[in-house]
Amino acid sequence: MEVGRGRSSDTDNGSGNDTADTSAAGAPSPDALLPTLSERDLKILRYVGREWGQVLEGPEAWRSALPVDPNLGGYPDAVRPKRFGRFVPLTGLPAVEAEEEAEAPPSPLGRVGHHVRRVLLGPPLAGTAIAAERMRKLVALPVLSADALSSVAYGPEAMLAVLVLGGAAGLRYSLPIAAVIAFMMLAVGVSYRQTIRAYPHGGGSYIVASDNLGRVPGVIAAAGLMIDYIMTVAVSIASGVEAITSALPTLAPSAVVIGVAVIVVLLVGNLRGVRQAGAAFAAPTYAFIIAVFTLVAVGLADAAGRGFQPIPTPRLPVTEGVTLLLVLRAFTSGSTAMTGIEAISNAVPAFRPTEWRNARTTLTWMVTVLIILFGGTVALVHLDGVVPHGNETVLSQLARRTFGPGVMYGYVQAATAAILLLAANTAFNDFPRVLFLLARSGHAPRLFLRVGDRLAFSNGILALALAAIAIFAGFAGNTQSLIPLYAVGVFLAFTLSQAGMVVHWLRHRDQAHWRKSLAFNATGGLLSAIVFVTAGITKFTEGAWVAVLVIGLLVLLALRIRRHYDLCTQALALRPHVIELPRQPAPGSGPQVRPTAMPRMAADTETEELEEVESEERPEEVNHLVIVPIARLDLAGMRALAYAASLGQPLLALHLSPTEAEAERFRGYWATWGDHLPLEVVVSPHRAIVAPLVHYIETLHHQRPDLTLTVILPEIVVRHWWQRVLHNQTAPRLRRALRPLPKIVITTIPFHLPR
Amino acid sequence: MEVGRGRSSDTDNGSGNDTADTSAAGAPSPDALLPTLSERDLKILRYVGREWGQVLEGPEAWRSALPVDPNLGGYPDAVRPKRFGRFVPLTGLPAVEAEEEAEAPPSPLGRVGHHVRRVLLGPPLAGTAIAAERMRKLVALPVLSADALSSVAYGPEAMLAVLVLGGAAGLRYSLPIAAVIAFMMLAVGVSYRQTIRAYPHGGGSYIVASDNLGRVPGVIAAAGLMIDYIMTVAVSIASGVEAITSALPTLAPSAVVIGVAVIVVLLVGNLRGVRQAGAAFAAPTYAFIIAVFTLVAVGLADAAGRGFQPIPTPRLPVTEGVTLLLVLRAFTSGSTAMTGIEAISNAVPAFRPTEWRNARTTLTWMVTVLIILFGGTVALVHLDGVVPHGNETVLSQLARRTFGPGVMYGYVQAATAAILLLAANTAFNDFPRVLFLLARSGHAPRLFLRVGDRLAFSNGILALALAAIAIFAGFAGNTQSLIPLYAVGVFLAFTLSQAGMVVHWLRHRDQAHWRKSLAFNATGGLLSAIVFVTAGITKFTEGAWVAVLVIGLLVLLALRIRRHYDLCTQALALRPHVIELPRQPAPGSGPQVRPTAMPRMAADTETEELEEVESEERPEEVNHLVIVPIARLDLAGMRALAYAASLGQPLLALHLSPTEAEAERFRGYWATWGDHLPLEVVVSPHRAIVAPLVHYIETLHHQRPDLTLTVILPEIVVRHWWQRVLHNQTAPRLRRALRPLPKIVITTIPFHLPR
Structure with a gap:
């Protein structure tokens, strides 16, 4: 039985304000998912009801035949059975906030699992417990920018790891490429400022793309985003573990185990619903910002002491010639430093009023910090002559060189690991929400609509954790092997989102500054598209094909699922019973077969095929x-x-x-x-x-x-x-x-x- | 719903002629398993029916209300749906012998499995296809003695492998121990001759023990037998693979894989139901008898040429002193050569008339051949100074020494492997039958009653294959490690069976020669008990504990299962409805509460507690x-x-x-x-x-x-x-x-x- 709270029975195509209101942080309100009948539905219902009325005895007869008072409150001394106790708020009594299990399974194995779940996840929460907590800018900045800022931990390194293949000659390109990437950050940042203004209820790539470009581009953007979030977890954890193993090399052989364990901890934490801990989540980001700022500042001061003379790199083996291809590959690798830049635009409603204004300001801050950290790191690498190698991250080398192996070095590494963990955690909030939106428009299984006892999208969280573990373990937790898969999804989503914004402005030419906004979005979209295509081509054999393939499969699957749900909706739709409906009659082709009863109904539905498949509806x-x-x-x-x-x-x-x-x-x-x-x-x-x-x-x-x-x-x-x-x-x-x-x-x- | 064909609802305790008739070879007749109601059951049924009659309209009203003619033959032109076609023999038409699938599963995965099954196992057979083929003595001998005779391939070796630990001094005991074992064979053989006479319908250990000693000893015997059959498969396959790897040492590293593959082949073959191929099954046994006879004859002739002077063994390291314990261990290991000796007594009805006479004659032949082969092999080992070692079986060494590495050697090895395979196959017939008997008396899950499409006890066959693979792979296919587990189960079953026969003769003192028979059975039982206890004690730490533990668990499980089924039977029994039954009234204690209606019913059932648990029975x-x-x-x-x-x-x-x-x-x-x-x-x-x-x-x-x-x-x-x-x-x-x-x-x- 489909008692479940599915999407509404009208065939919305996931567009319009229908989807916009749920991108707010937190779970959707409990009855938002229950079907609301349209005027037409109500008309059919009334018609069907009248058919029933012709054959049934009056309602009073049924009511008086009832051997019980269905309102259990009428039996105040009623036995209260234990097993599912306190679930039905009896009328007249205050509704009980259940502290008990939602569904106690009958088998002992199930019971054990149930107890484990309760211990790990805590008691279930009532639907009303959803906090609509709003964030100050100074809290929003760290919480929402962890994903973007943490990219500094692996973006520069990913770029350098490609350039070093060209030896010292290759490394010489690091500063120009970094400058291009910094410009991209600026352009995309400005672009997202437009999105925030246009979508004050939150404008994730899926919403913007499906709103303006249509259903399929929306699904493609969603698939790109899903890959993005899976890769965010995998890359952040891989990079975080590397930050740890750089400091403690003895742990290196257990890197994969540590990483998987961390993902499992994140999984459990998110199933519990850890969203609430705002302040705790701010700390790592600020710690990281301070760490890298200090590092860059001290490093630059040192360099200033020697007149900004770069320390020569050690003699490097040249594996590849410095070709355009190498430079482009380095560029796409480095551009992973931009991932997460879209986070704020998704979460506009989480800000204090005026939401969009605060969000824009925070975005500006974030992009500024990001460019400084990114640029500073690359500059320092250049000045210090640091070369990426397998055993120690570039950031660790910089910190060790600058501070020596002391407290400060440990602090940098710990802060790096912490912000990466936080970034991975962000994906655990975002991925299930994309799946939720997909499910709501019928493009993903309905089980991703379900909110767990702890008000988290448990199924989406579980799906992300499993996918991330598979990818992480499949690539043995190696950041450099994961990077080629990363850029494709992100920049696909960026591109579709910005392209959607361009269409948006074209449609809303009445709004202020629409030309300027359109120009910014077009620039951002074009640049993103260039990165997407470049990444897809130059990294294809290195792993990007996996991402492309998975995105393709996800899109196909989503469309297939949607078709199935549409079929269901159609099959389950109520139909007036006795009338035969004329099927698109050719104009003037003889007398139209008009149903004898309720002619207006037929007129309402004549564009649809209503066939009798099975006939026991009364x-x-x-x-x-x-x-x-x-x-x-x-x-x-x-x-x-x-x-x-x-x-x-x-x-x-x-x-x-x-x-x-x-x-x-x-x-x-x-x-x-x-x-x-x-x-x-x-x-x-x-x-x-x-x-x-x-x-x-x-x-x-x-x-x-x-x-x-x-x-x-x-x-x-x-x-x-x-x-x-x-x-x-x-x-x-x-x-x-x-x-x-x-x-x-x-x-x-x-x-x-x-x- | 328990539509299944379970055991009869009267609480038989697995004794009496109720069980005897099904030990015949082959599957039980299809309706033998359906419940037959006792007089008492019928009385209750009639009573319950009269209760119904008081409240229901007459049967005619119901019949006339029926909108269909339930006899589908009344609609000769009826649509014949495809999916489960040809299953219902419509009245008036000849019953159709289905060549079609019994149950076509709806899922595609299920369908694939279904097709694989059909290709591997062939089309389903109708219940009437059970062949009641009777065997001539010359066919019965090889088919039924494969298990016993094949033991010659590992029994002597197992004995020598223990003795060699004592060096040359130890090996000197081989002839005396062999003599004792040969005597045991004779005694047990004579003992089973008595069983055949007393149980002309087949007297497996389970039947004899439960018949005469009671339910629990019967279950213990059955558990012993089950272990025996599992070990027969494991040891025979291990030994057979060793016969092959002795000839082709390059295959030695793949021994476990080969063995598992052979068990799987046996599994598939038996699920198909390979019982019919009588002649093909006779060949390996005769080939083996000829091979070992020739070997012994040629070897003895050689030895006669040098005046029966034993060739001295190579210098042997002495690992253990020649203690009584060592001798006893060698004895119990060697007595595994007796396994399978009981096979003929199980299968008396498979002989041509007069069955028991032919069976006895065949048993005598078999024991004679067994003693000659066993004695000859041990004697030849002694004369040729062959010493067991890990890489080559003793039989292979003898054959190589006697014939040189030519055709004759290959023939001996091939015949050995073939008879061992056949012996393992025997267990695939016997194990499911024990489980069937256990299930029929409610000591095993009913699913072991079910006869598959191919008229084989598929579930029992599967259970045996899985257990044998587990044991075989668990002990890495090493015969010598498996032997200690073997003797315990066999001799436990022997002991209980012979003890049961002793009780049998005490109960049937009217029969001819009962004293003599009793004496033979008592001797056989006593000797078996000695071997059982010796094996259990001396081999306990070497692996016998596994067998003892598993037997114990099986017995506990069987009793637990029986208790559950008894509870079910009791709960499901019809009870007369309105009457309250007097519970064992104390004599003369006031007026007895007699039910108003049907006083005779109450009188019939007054010894039982009949309580109303739920009351919607009408x-x-x-x-x-x-x-x-x-x-x-x-x-x-x-x-x-x-x-x-x-x-x-x-x-x-x-x-x-x-x-x-x-x-x-x-x-x-x-x-x-x-x-x-x-x-x-x-x-x-x-x-x-x-x-x-x-x-x-x-x-x-x-x-x-x-x-x-x-x-x-x-x-x-x-x-x-x-x-x-x-x-x-x-x-x-x-x-x-x-x-x-x-x-x-x-x-x-x-x-x-x-x-």
Whole structure:
């Protein structure tokens, strides 16, 4: 049953203000996901209801037949059963905030898992507990820029690691490339300032792209973003572990294990819902900013002491010639330093009012800091003649050279590791939200809509952790191997987002400064596109193909899923019942077949095909035949027969017999019992039990397709899971075999064994 | 539902002629497993039926209400649906022998597995295809003695491998120990001759022990036998692979892989049901007998040429002193050469008439051949001064010495490998039969009663293969490490079987020669017991503890399973309904409470406690309340409502809402529809869907425990398995959560999505 809170039944295509309001930080409000019926839906509903009214006794008859008061509050002394206690707020009593388990599983294994979950994750929270905490700029800056600023830890190194292949001649290009990247940062930053103004409710790439470019570009942007977030986790953790192993080389062999462990810790923390700890999250970013500022300042002071004369690099082996390709590869590697720059534009509603103004200011601060840190680091590397090598990060080398192996060095490394961890954590907030948005527009499984007991998107968090672990472990936690996969996704999303903004401004030419904004966004988009294409081509064989392939598959999958959901929505839509609708009649082609009743309904829906697939939509259309497969005349069988007979509908008992002799024997027992109900014995010489029964029932259906066949199955319910192997699972197997057949209802009568 | 063909509902304790008839070779007749009601059962049934008669309309009313002719033969032109085609033999037509799949699984993965199974195993066979082929003595000898005779391939070697630890001094004991073992063979053989006479329908250890000693000793014997058969497979395969690697040493590193592959081949072959190929099975045994006879004859002739002067052994390191313990260990190891000696007594009905006479003659032949082969081999080892070592089997060394590395040598090795394979195959026939007998008396899961499409006990065969692979691979396919586990199980079963025979003769003192038979059985039993105890003690630390532990666990498990089944039988037994039964009234203590109706029934059952646990055993006792949890007013929900309303029973629709606002909204929709049926909206602020619904239903039940609550769940059925992840599995989850609760019936209304 689809009791779940799915998306609304109207076929929205994920565009418009429908999606904008949920990009705010935190989980969506609990009933936002429940369907709201449109005027047309309501009309159909009213029509269908009138059809029912013609056949049902009045509602009062049903109400008075009810043997219970459905409002349990009417029984104040009612027994309160324990297992799912305190879940139903009885009317008249205050609604209870449950501190208890949401769903206590019945099996002992399940119970163990449940307890582990409670210990790790804490008790469930009520939906109303979602905090709409707003951030000051000084808090927002560190929280939202951890992803971007932490890139300084690996971006410059990634660039240098390519250039060093060209030897000293290659390294000479580091300053010009860094200047280009710094300019890109500026351009993209300015570009996102426009986005913030245009999307004050939060303008993630998916929203902007699907809003302005359409469904498919939106899905492509989302796929790019998802790859981006997975890579953010993998690269940040890899780089963070390298910061640690640079300081403590003895840990190097366990790097992969440490990294996976850290991802698991992040997973558990996020399943608990760690969003609240604002201040704690600010510390690492400020610590890192201070660390790199100090490093750059002290380093530059040293260099100033020697007249900014670069220390010559050690003699370097030249692996490749310094070609344009090498330079471009270095450029795309280095541009990973820009990842995370979009974070603020996603989270505008999390700022204090006036939100967009504060967000823009914070973005400006962030880009400034980013350019300083990035530029300073590259300059210092150049001046100090540091060369990237496998065992120690460039940042660690700089710190060791500048401060010596003391407290200050340790501080730099610790701050680096901390901000990288925080950056990875950011992805744990963002990735599930993208999946949520995709799921809401029907492009991802609905299970990503579900908010866990702790108000976190547990399924999305889990998906991210698994993907990140797979990527991280698959590449043995090596940052340099991961980098080529990184740039593609990010810059694809950037490009689509900026292109979307260009279309946005073209559509909103009434707004102030639209020309200037359009120019900025066009510049940012163009530059991003160049990086995307360059990265895709130059890094294709190094790993970018993986990212391209995965993005392609994700997009295909998303479209396929959407098609399935559309089909479902269509199949599940209510349709007025008796009327035949004219199918797009050719104008003037004879008399139009107008339904006799409710002509306005037909006019409303005439553009759609409404066919009758199965027809039991009203009570009087259900013609019953109850079938009771019975193996033995034992208590379980008798109870099934009693239940079936009590329904007062035509009934047929069915016995399966391997031989004619056994059939006779059973008929004898039936006669002994009194032959009260019609019995049919099916003789099948085969060992199978399910198949002959299903075949018989199927044949019955084909003979009388108008009947609704209710198959009543007694099912023995054991007390302990291990006892299940002791009983033939005939009932579940029959249920599975009958389920695909039309007009067959399956009723299970549990028979509980005593303990 | 327990549609399965379980054991009869009377609580037999696995004794008497009830079990004897199925030990015949082959699967049991199809309806042998279906319950036959006792006189008492019939009486209760008649009584219960009369109760029903008081409340039901006459059978004619029900029959005439039936909208179909249940006998499908009445519709000769009926559509014959394809999927489970040809399974129901329509009356009037000849019963169809199905060549089609017994159960075509719906998922594509299942379908692939299904096709693989058909290719590997062949089409299903009808139950009537069981061949009752009888064997001539000259065919029975090789088929039934493969297990015993093949032991010559590892028994002597196992003995020598222990003695060689004592150096040349140790080896001197080989001839005396062999003599003792040969005497044991004779004694046990004579002992089994008595069993054959007493159990002409087949007297396996389990049957004899449970028949005469009781349930628990029977189960212990069965556990011993099961270990025996597992070890037979493991040791035979290990030894067979050693025969091959002795000839082709390059294969030695792949020994474990080869062995596992051979077990898998045996598994597949037996799942196909290879029993029929009698002649093919005779060849390896005769080939082996000829090979070893020739070897011994030629070897003795050589030795005669040098006046039976033993060739001195090479200088041997002495690892242990020649103690009594060493000799005893060598003895128990060597006595594994006796394993399989019981095979003929199990299979008496497979002989041509007069069965027991032919079986006895064949047993005598077999023991004679066994003693000659065993004695000859040991003697030749002594004369040729062969010493066991790890790389080449003793038999291979003898053959190489006697024939040189030519065709004859290859023949001996091939014949050895072949008979060992055949011996392992024997276990694949015997192990599932023991499990079948255990299952039939309720000591093993019923799934071991099930005969597969190919009329083989597939589950038992699978269990044996898995256990054998585990043991074989766990001990790295090393025969010498496996031997200590072997003797314990075999001789435990021998001992219990012979002890059972002793009791048998004491009970049947009217039979001819009972004293002589008793004496033979007592001797055999005593000797077996000595070997069992010796093996258990001297080999305990070498591995026998594993066997002892597993036997103990199996026995405990079997008794536990039996207790569960007994409980089920008791819980499922029909009980007369209204009467209160007097519980063992103290004689003369006031007026006896006699039930008003059917006093004879009460008198019949007064020794049992018949309590009313749940009381809906007759139609008029079922008080309905139908509950329809509804998430949305879509087609699936409407269809559920329509079905529910059509039942004409009191009905309550249930909606779960996360907020009061959503609740209002839904009530509004309900009113728009027309408010035809009573609706209750449960407001729960929690994210869980299942728990609040279950809690509400549970509370309803506690308020009105007399009501039977039918919960009607629409369930979306997808076309492809992968689509399942796209839908909330709320219906299955609700079903699981509701199943443990009493008096709740769960009805599923499948909603089929279009393709």
